[in-house]
Amino acid sequence: MQKGNIGVTTENIFPVIKKFLYSDHEIFLREMVSNAVDATQKLKTLAAQGDFKGEMGDLTVHVNLDKDKGTLTISDRGIGMTADEVDRYINQIAFSGVNDFMEKYKDKANAIIGHFGLGFYSAFMVSKKVEIVTRSYKDDAKAVKWSCDGSPSYTLEETEKEDRGTDIILYIDDDCKEFLEKARIESLLNKYCKFLAVPVAFGKKTEWKDGKQVETAEDNIINDVEPLWTATPSQLKDEDYKKFYRTLYPMHDEPLFWIHLNVDYPFHLTGILYFPRIKSNIELQRNKIQLYCNQVFVTDQVEGIVPDFLTLLHGVIDSPDIPLNVSRSYLQSDANVKKISTYITKKVADRLQSLFKADRKAFEEKWDDLKLFINYGMLSQEDFYDRAKDFALMKDTDGKYFTFEEYKTLIKDNQTDKDGNLVYLYANDATEQYSYIEAAKAKGYSVLLMDGELDTPAISMLEQKFEKSRFTRVDADIADRLITKDDEKKNELGEDESAKLSEVFKTQMPKIDKAEFMVEVQPMGENGQPVLVTQNEYMRRMKETSKYQPGMSFYMQMPDSYMVVLNSDHPLIKRVLDETDKATADALKPVEAELRGQEARLAAINQSQSGKKDEEISQEEKDDKANTQKAINDQRAKKTQILSEYAAGNEVVHQLIDLALLQNGMLKGQRLNDFLKRSVDLIK
Incomplete structure (x- = not known):
């Protein structure tokens, strides 16, 4: 029996693994099963080359849970290891500068594991003890057992094992009991190992018998060893792609269409990207692309691997050129990743272009679902606009x-x-x-x-x-x-008449939260609407744009700006003006006379003070001008009051305003109720 210490420069290796890998500790299962699959694939390669002449038999990797013993075991029938190989691959961890390591890689579980070859040691994130029972495929190889309790000390001894391959036995730690739950292990295997290239079994299949679920003798294989993206596109039918989509996204509508990726140079890449039906809610559609490395799930956070707008696509990308230890900093700097991103963009644009050219009618039928995606691409990526402008x-x-x-x-x-x-x-x-x-x-x-x-x-x-x-x-x-043309219609009403009409309607406009109304008079033809509400294009556009651009939120605080346009050609507007003139003539006559007199006086004062500097104007003259302006304002207020009091009782004015508001979805509550009652009364 051999005893010793694992070859590290510090005894802090296991606390470091526990602490800094803890946030992503579920990936231990991916690492264990991936190692088992690798060992199995190596045996297949040796057999194909003639270096292994024995019977391969069943190569299924088994994951077994024993809740009573508190163990999770991953078993394979791959190449196994000799005692020397265990010593070389397991015991000799080349570690240096653990302090630098801790600082540089804290909170980056994947980066730590991949960078330091710690795939196997991720087992200690969840285990208080780990055992390896292994026997090499080599002739006359003896089985060995390695055991470590989470300290640098280990034991290595000969043991009995009838078959080649390796069993990794994890004694799950007390604070990680979730990994002794069948449902938890099932979900992790489904997440990380669903498409591994070697069959992976977890427990037995069940069937209904005598009113309850009972286990059968058949292994429960959790993965598809030949997922669709590894197949030759020419051998696949539309239904194959749709079925695979349903496997990936059981609760989604059928995709619009798809792209089968298959690249050997200058990088290796396979995959299938689906165009989902998207009309709105961009954020809900993101992160539906699954990234794999040799059929091992890596991540569904693919920003950096594909351009931002392509994160709206669904599907699978598999590339051995993107390692399992994928990290944000790695993605941003890696040349292969940038090539992959460029390639996928081009492939997507080419596919859309070919669909457009091949069957424009079918493309148009899909357009409402495609538009959001293509707009996003043109907005976020300059070169995509250049490609898309011919089929958008x-x-x-x-x-x-x-x-x-x-x-x-x-x-x-x-x-x-x-x-x-x-x-x-x-x-x-x-x-x-x-x-x-x-x-x-x-x-x-x-x-x-x-x-x-x-x-x-x-x-x-x-x-x-x-x-x-x-x-x-x-x-x-x-x-x-x-669209302003040279032949713009002229308003036949005089300035005073237009001002009077504007005042009548302006005084009766409702007070609506975060809305401002201005009124103007314009000829719009006898058949045009009598009153029309328009909204300033610039301000409305700025408010809408502020939803998408940070730093523009102040626009959202500003009121909506509306213009109420009175059609001076319409008989009802002419009628309102005529009735207003008749009803208010006597009351307005002295006010308007006084107003004209004061306005003439103000014009004379301004003329007399024209060209003078402020210090050359006496205080008496300044007071005279201020008093004259006040008198004008008072008369204008009186005029407005007279028109407002008249308009308040004019049902036609209120009906026309409410009709215009109703047309714009702005007539609500008490105002809507009054409109309905008034409409009934007018019909009687």
Whole structure:
């Protein structure tokens, strides 16, 4: 019997493993099973080369749980080890500068294990004692047993073992009892070992018998040794890909389509990437790509391996060029990873391009699910925009699809303003903005439907990409001013009449939280709406953009800015003006006369003080000007009061305002209730 100390430069090795690997301690099982699979694969290689001539037999790796004994055992029938090999591979851990190691690798379990070849020693994260019972495949090899209780001391002695291979027996520590639970081990095997290349058995299959689940004699194989991504694409059918997707994501809708990756140079990469159906909720869709190394699960945190927008894809990537000890710093610096990222981007773009060219109708049918993904790609990666601009689509409110170039050709004749800018009109809710859309269509304009989660930032991006172009939402202004032409209609009402109308409606606008209303009078034709509410494009866009860009949150605190446009051509507006004139003429006459007199006096004072410096104007003159301005303000307030008192009792004014608010989804609560009652009364 051999006794000794493991070859390390400090006795702190096990506390270090416990402490700094603890946050990721579940990976011990991945390491144990992976080692068993490696040993089995090596035996297969020796047999293929003729260096092992014995019977290989059943090569299944077995994981056995004994809750009573407190052990978890991983057994293989691979190449096994001799006593010398145990001494060389297990006892001689080349450690130096443990303090530097602790500082550099704290909280990075994968990095520690991979960097120092500590795969086996991850067992001590969860075990108070570990035993290895092993027998080499070599002729006349004797079985040996290695035992260590978590200190640098170990024992190595001969033992009995009938068959070749290795048993790793973990005596689970008291603070890690979760790893003696069948469900916990099942979940870890399913997570890390689901696609290992050698069968892995955990317990026995069960069946219903006499009203209860009973074990059968058949091993419960937990993995698929030949997952779909290792197969030749030409031999696979669509249903094979869909079935594999259901295996990976049982609760998801069927994918739109997929890409089968298979690269041998300049790096090795296989995998299948699926395009899921995504309309919104980007964050919920992330981290659905599983990264494997030779069929061993590594991580589903693939940022850095694939571009950010491709993290919306689902599926599997397997590359031996990305080791198990993957870490963020490694990913950011590794040349192979950057090549892989570039390759995947190109492959995705090529696939989308080929689908578009091969069957445009089918591509258009998928567009609503694809749009979010493609917008995200164009926004986040410059080179993807350059690839995507030829197959990215725009959809109008009639459900027709256009490429960027096709749509530009469609609208350039009718939607170019007087300054030569091409104006793209859009709506983001075809139902709520229906009347605005119809008004734009009546002028021969085309309207895009931009109702996606990322359409607001996409619009800003396209304005930068497209030459002399701007995007305007259909409710940003009246139809006649959405695209300014030289033949703009003139308002036939005088300034006083327009001001009076504006005052009547402005005084009756409701107080709505975080909303500001301004009123103006414009001719919109007899068939146009009598009152229309529009929203400033710039401010609305800034508020929407602030949701995506940090540092712009102050826009969210600002009130929404609305313009209430009164159609001076409409009979109802003319009627309101006429009735207002008749009802308020007597009351306004002395006020307006006084107002005109004071305004004339103020003009004369300003004329007399024109060109004078402040110190050349006497205090008496300054007081006279201030008093005159106050008198003007008082008369204006009186005028507003008279118009407001009249308007308060004018049901047509209230009905027109409420109809405009209703059209914009802004009529609620008591105001909506009053509108309904008034509507019934007007019908009687």
